[in-house]
Amino acid sequence: SQKIEQNSEALNIQEGKTATLTCNYTNYSPAYLQWYRQDPGRGPVFLLLIRENEKEKRKERLKVTFDTTLKQSLFHITASQPADSATYLCALSPYNNNDMRFGAGTRLTVKP
């Protein structure tokens, strides 16, 4: 069956360091992969989308890589800040977005 695994439930890092979150998937051939941020009790917020034929995407302090051979995406937040503390979700979908599947999320805490 299809599985999406995010590397850990929780990740604690020091302010200013780079946070790296992992998303692995099995039995799935996504057309693209997305990363969302979710704060407690609130809806997810879109961050980045990367297509299957792209290796890397950047947006300000965020970087995402997508390796369809390894079936893995890495999400990096550079120069992390306490305000980056949240749960980060990866989501995979086929071309038509009919069935977007989310990972369980990684809760990131950035300590000052």
Place this chain on the structure above:
Amino acid sequence: DSGVTQTPKHLITATGQRVTLRCSPRSGDLSVYWYQQSLDQGLQFLIHYYNGEERAKGNILERFSAQQFPDLHSELNLSSLELGDSALYFCASSPRGWGEQYFGPGTRLTVT
């Protein structure tokens, strides 16, 4: 603020009852998605509508139904409610049938 609105914010009801959750997408967005988020299941895709037509069903129970109206707002109907239906229900919208999604603030449903 994503531009997606959901009402009500909170809903408390008894087992066996029926409720309707409402969603207004961002202006111009044709796609509406419904998700259920519970502590043990994570974010689960329920159903996708595009310009009034059902596009796909995910893990949606037969007791649940949805529709998208000509003005593009959508309603999710939950009937014969059970304790296990207690969850956060999110609506999301997107301009197309794929790509990034913009989530509303959610409706927290508590079934007692």
